Amino acid sequence: MAMNLTAIKSIYRFEMARFFRTITQSLVSPVLSTSLYFVVFGTAIGSRIDTVEGVSYGAFIVPGLIMLSVMTQSTSNASFGIYFPKFIGTIYELLSAPVNFIEITIGYVGAAATKALFIGAIIFITAFFFVDIQVAHPVWMVAFLVMTCVSFALLGFIIGIWAGNFEQLQLIPLLIITPLVFLGGSFYSVTMLPPVWQTITMFNPVVYLISGFRWAFFDAADVPVGLSLLAISLFMGACLTAIWWIFSTGWRIRQ
Amino acid sequence: MAAIVSVKNLRKTYDTGFEALKSVNLDIEEGEILALLGPNGAGKTTLISTICGITVPTSGTVSVGGFDTVLEYRQARSLIGLVPQEINLEPFETVQNTVAFSRGLFGKPRDDAKVAAILKSLSLDDKAKSKVKELSGGMKRRVLIAKALAHEPRVLFLDEPTAGVDVELRRDMWNVVADLKATGVTIILTTHYIEEAEAIADRVGVISKGQILLVQDKAELMSQMGKKQLRVDLAERATTIPSSLSDYDLALEKDGTVLVYTYDTRHERTGIRRLLNEMNDAGLVMTDLQTQQSSLEDIFVGLVKDDA
Incomplete structure (x- = not known):
């Protein structure tokens, strides 16, 4: 039987409605925090740093800032999106509906990734008010952004299914994603680190994503673009496998 | 009449080792109201959850409208509407959108007129644009029913529809059920209120400790026993x-x-x-x-x- 496209659309629309109901808080907080980053790092500190890899520091941090917001936003949106029905009990409807896990995942992950994309776009526009930026490879920029949104939304979806309470829901983003993103070269180039740390950093998957995204902006990267693409594909593949396993075993959802 | 729901040798043992259903056999006829009567923990909800696809059976089969609920879950589930025991609703969405969401989830194309008609039949028409959280408990139960009916199912499961509901509202709910039956929907309801089964059911099934003890025509049951x-x-x-x-x-x-x-x-x-x-x-x-x-x-x- 064909895919239940109507169901995907319904889930997507229902989730987007949640986003638009809380549009102010959804957008104000990322815009505010990004502006603060620009003021602190871009203007205050950045004025004492000339350029990084030939780019003004204020502009250099733009891709990292967008990635920082987009990764945390897609994770938290997707985890909340699927955790909330579990929490309030409306999950019964998803389980009793003629839908399969692919459709459920596309609906929720698609909506979460879209929200994150919105926020990424808003930050990009905000950045224009603070610094001059050019985008060397616009298509690749969008591609990296979309792939990042989708793969972190997949990760968030897994977290949402795993989480047994709101504390756990916050735990992974707080303990893992934020440090990985901060240490992933959002605010610096990996080449600025001492050699030992450069090696350690290479185990951080986020480095590859930020590097690839930054390459799309400035045509300069810490790691080859091909590696960045490989890293994000592997990450996405791992998340998809995990989700496939979750639904095929019914783990934490279906008894 | 032909059985629209057919349960054969259904067993469910939870991971904890608890045997909730012990080889249940049950045929539900099209158009009837079957009341499943049983004490708390008898397996009523497990039985319904298994038929509806929320719980995976340990063994045995269930078919709805001739479709196996595991192998042909899309066709089978499309025929089923489920009203859960707990009031599980998205609090911040409007009644109208919540019901329209359910319709879409079951793969039916958007139909605002249909949703409006369902809301009207449940006296929810003036609440269509209200947020779910603003409604009273009785209204929320009606929203649950509206959601279950949104995709025009042929079989409706009501899990304890009147648990913790006051007398007036209970009668109200019975009227809703009677109206639904008149439209040709097959209704299976679980209850531990005997008066409820007595008031609205055509047949009564008694379930206890995961086993169906008997299923019989209500009038016959009462006169025989x-x-x-x-x-x-x-x-x-x-x-x-x-x-x-x-x-x-x-x-x-x-x-x-x-x-x-x-x-x-x-x-x-x-x-x-x-x-x-x-x-x-x-x-x-x-x-x-x-x-x-x-x-x-x-x-x-x-x-x-x-x-x-």
Whole structure:
């Protein structure tokens, strides 16, 4: 039987409605925090740093800032999106509906990734008010952004299914994603680190994503673009496998 | 009539080792109202959850409208609407959107007129644009029903529709169920209120400890298993039952001022007339008499107790 496209659309629309109901808080907080980053790092500190890899520091941090917001936003949106029905009990409807896990995942992950994309776009526009930026490879920029949104939304979806309470829901983003993103070269180039740390950093998957995204902006990267693409594909593949396993075993959802 | 839901040798053992369903067999006929009666923890909700796809059966099969609920889950589930026991609703969305979401989830194209008609049939039309959290408990239950009906199912499961609901609302819910039956929807409801089964069901199934003890036509069940009692008020207090009346199932109550005769309605002759004559001969003078039909509750308590 064909895919239940109507169901995907319904889930997507229902989730987007949640986003638009809380549009102010959804957008104000990322815009505010990004502006603060620009003021602190871009203007205050950045004025004492000339350029990084030939780019003004204020502009250099733009891709990292967008990635920082987009990764945390897609994770938290997707985890909340699927955790909330579990929490309030409306999950019964998803389980009793003629839908399969692919459709459920596309609906929720698609909506979460879209929200994150919105926020990424808003930050990009905000950045224009603070610094001059050019985008060397616009298509690749969008591609990296979309792939990042989708793969972190997949990760968030897994977290949402795993989480047994709101504390756990916050735990992974707080303990893992934020440090990985901060240490992933959002605010610096990996080449600025001492050699030992450069090696350690290479185990951080986020480095590859930020590097690839930054390459799309400035045509300069810490790691080859091909590696960045490989890293994000592997990450996405791992998340998809995990989700496939979750639904095929019914783990934490279906008894 | 053909069975629209057919449950065969259904077993469910949870990971904890708890055996919630022990080889359940059940055929539900199209267009009927079947009440599944059972104490808490009897397996009512597990049975419904398994039919609806929320719980995975350990073994056995379920078919709905001829479709296997595991192998042909899309076709089977499209025919089913489920009203859960708990009020599980998205609080911040409007009634209208919540119901439209359910319709879409079941793969039916958007149809605002249909959603409006369903809301109207449940007297929710003036609440269509209200947020779910603003509604009263009774209204929320109606929203749950509206959601379950949004995709025009042929079989509707109501899990404890009136648990914790006041008397007025319960009658209200019964009317809703009666209206649904009139539209041709097959309804299966679970309840532990016997009066509910008695009031609205066509057939009654009794479930206890994961087993269906019986499924029978309600009227038949009551007449077959129902015992009737004749209560005779005596003019004078009697201390013992006269030995001439020892053939009857008699008991003295209320300090010997009431003589109770229990008889079976299945018997051709009730023996009432003869008893009254013989009472007269024995010198027992009566001042009044009344009969009582045992309720479904008595039958139910008897069954579940026998099973224990």
